[in-house]
Amino acid sequence: MSMHLTRRSLLRGGLGAAATGLVLPAIAEGAWAASAPTPTDAETYGAPNTSPLVWQRADPFVTPRTEGLYYFTASVPEYDRLIVRASPTIEGLGSAAETVVWRRPASGSMGGHIWAPELHRIDGRWYLYFAAGDSDNVFRIRMYVMESSAADPRDVSGWSSPRQIVTPWDSFALDATTFEHDGQRYLVWAQSEPEIGVNSSLYIARMTSPFTFTGTPARIATPTRSWEVEGFRVNEGPAVLKRDGRIFMTFSASATDARYCLGLLTADARANLLDPATWSKSPDPVFTTNEQTRQYGPGHNSFTVAEDGETDVLVYHARDYRDIMGDPLYDPNRHARAQRLYWYEDGTPLFGVPVGKGGPILRxxxxxxxxxxxxxxxxxxxxxxxxxxxxxxxxxxxxxxxxxxxxxxxxxxxxxxxxxxxxxxxxxxxxxxxxxxxxxxxxxxxxxxxxxxxxxxxxxxxxxxxxxxxxxxxxxxxxxxxxxxxxxx
The missing domain is CATH 2.80.10.50 (Trefoil (Acidic Fibroblast Growth Factor, subunit A))
Incomplete structure (x- = not known):
């Protein structure tokens, strides 16, 4: 994600997402506004107050506000189409109309699972990155990108046909994201490199266009720690934040059930981003399942900025229950959620816990x-x-x-x-x-x-x-x- 996030103001709105109430007097769903004390601007400005933000939408991606609108895309449970929503507020994305901008073909290439779309505005055009499998092997996942010259990415007529992003290995590849730094654009993605015995590692390369990259990709993370290899050996779903001379990259690890979690890579913004030694990995996950708030398997996140133009917002998916029947990939109830991202005094991100249902969160x-x-x-x-x-x-x-x-x-x-x-x-x-x-x-x-x-x-x-x-x-x-x-x- 290409954005530079500024220092926060002293009075900041608490993000809405909220904790599960256990024993309050019964409050009907949706009755919050009628029964709660009137909130102040500091509690509501730019802050989503509903959780989930969007039901049954996994791998959520929310753009920075562009021409007055936030745009949302995500994986749908059927894994068969690409969707876009728009709203002037993050909160409004939950009830916004959904436009299908592309459907997978009935057979052949891209006829399998459609996963993890991301919308990026680059040089006045929209680009939609996603992963797709083939109809004869839905898990033969490769990366693709579509381009649109339309002002609004919901304009179906503006989108070109998908083009594959070709990597050095013809293997499982997904979760492409892109960001700009010091005049250079980069692509980051997850891939199963044949010579490494893991499901996916993270790679970075310089881009020559929104469709292609140049040079040999650098592997900057591979799953080795205990929390990265539960169920599957996975590093995937990269998302980028730039702040105060450092580049932070979250990623998701382990199986997509309650063991799913976020890790963090950090790089000095002055260093060579193609050098794996530039990137250091957090020893522990930074965002995990929380039994008290009843939020399970938080992961595959993106970042955006609230309506105040300053408050950072973490967007992610999680389930409301731990136990899953069958393959967790086919459980539809990974819901998109949003909550405020805080910062330690040393300038590193402070995630807290995934919060449950309720009203604004305050300090x-x-x-x-x-x-x-x-x-x-x-x-x-x-x-x-x-x-x-x-x-x-x-x-x-x-x-x-x-x-x-x-x-x-x-x-x-x-x-x-x-x-x-x-x-x-x-x-x-x-x-x-x-x-x-x-x-x-x-x-x-x-x-x-x-x-x-x-x-x-x-x-x-x-x-x-x-x-x-x-x-x-x-x-x-x-x-x-x-x-x-x-x-x-």
């Missing part, structure tokens, strides 16, 4: 410690300037357990747990039956006492008593200006 910073975040650890709520486990600092405001006019604050990575007052301090505890827990786990959300663009939290059962920050702890007491004010991001 809270006290007014007197705006560079720190509220986080939970071992059931305690603390304020910490350095949070390595992103999901420990992510929460959702949900309709209050104590009823109308109140809110409750639910953990993202442990969605059965809520903020709860415990004497003069705050904890995060699993929900309990009864009005006692409900009152202690509910608050009145009001404009910030020190700044109306922020919020303050008044205890639902004790008017005039507020949540306060005190030297790294969350306590309750009389209002104290910035100590009782929280920024949302």
């Amino acid at each position: 809270l910073s006290p007014g007197d410690a705006s560079s720190a975040f509220v986080r939970h650890y071992a059931y305690a709520l603390r304020v910490d300037p350095s949070v390595r486990e992103l999901a420990d600092s992510q929460f959702r405001f949900v309709p209050g357990l104590a009823g109308e006019g109140t809110v409750s604050i639910r953990s993202v990575n442990f969605p059965d747990r809520y903020w709860r007052v415990d004497g003069t301090s705050l904890r995060i505890d699993p929900v309990e039956d009864g009005s006692g827990y409900a009152a202690l786990a509910s608050f009145r959300r009001v404009p910030g006492l020190a700044n109306s663009n922020a919020i303050s939290l008044e205890l639902s059962d004790r008017p005039g008593v507020y949540v306060r920050h005190d030297k790294g702890s969350l306590t309750v007491g009389r209002p104290a200006g910035s100590k009782s004010t929280f920024w949302l991001s």
Whole structure:
């Protein structure tokens, strides 16, 4: 993907994708907007609030916003066609009409499985990269690309016939992506090199046109670690981010069931990208199945930027269940999802966990410690300037357990747990039956006492008593200006 992503602003919208609610009072599907507290711009701007974003669409790809529109393409469960959606917002892609821009032929070359399309705008034209098998062998997968001079890639008449991207080996090849760096365009893809005993490795080459590359491809990653070889030995689905002098490349590894996960390659942007030694691989996966949020097999991602032009968005697919009958490739319920991508202070991407259903995801910073975040650890709520486990600092405001006019604050990575007052301090505890827990786990959300663009939290059962920050702890007491004010991001 060719894009350069800028530094983020201080007030950023939380990405919508959301955690599975376990024991809230029953809320009908789609009733969120009617029952939740009114969100602020910081909670909704550019942030998808629905999860899944698009049902039964795997290997999702969302373009940067182009002439006011995001474009979406993905694999369909039938593996028989190429589709495109468009919307002025990422959220809107979920309900956008879908246009079929190409169908596989009834027989012959490209008559088999159609996989993993990507849309790229290059020099004023659209290019649609995809992989296709033959009708007599649906897994004889090779890479192809189509070109369109039309302004809108949904214009079916604009597309040329597919052309194969030829590599040095006539073998299983898929997941082509392309990006530009320092005036040079590159192709990255996955392929089964005959001399290597793995299902697929990652390769990079310089391109001479959107259809061809030049020189000998460089193998920059091959599956060797335990998390890359579960079920199958796979490195595939590359996606590229450029930021602050480095190039990051995510990739997917292992079988396409709950073991599927994302790894990360990193390169110095000044180095020779065709030198395999330039690329270092993360020792552990960066995005994996999460039992608490009930998201399984997250992978094959792309990146885009939210409507604010700054907030990075991770787009990926995952299932809502672990157990699959038969070959996971033919289970249709890999759904496209989107959530905010964060960054460590050292400039490396921070993925967190795949989130489940719900509303906007937020982090809270006290007014007197705006560079720190509220986080939970071992059931305690603390304020910490350095949070390595992103999901420990992510929460959702949900309709209050104590009823109308109140809110409750639910953990993202442990969605059965809520903020709860415990004497003069705050904890995060699993929900309990009864009005006692409900009152202690509910608050009145009001404009910030020190700044109306922020919020303050008044205890639902004790008017005039507020949540306060005190030297790294969350306590309750009389209002104290910035100590009782929280920024949302």
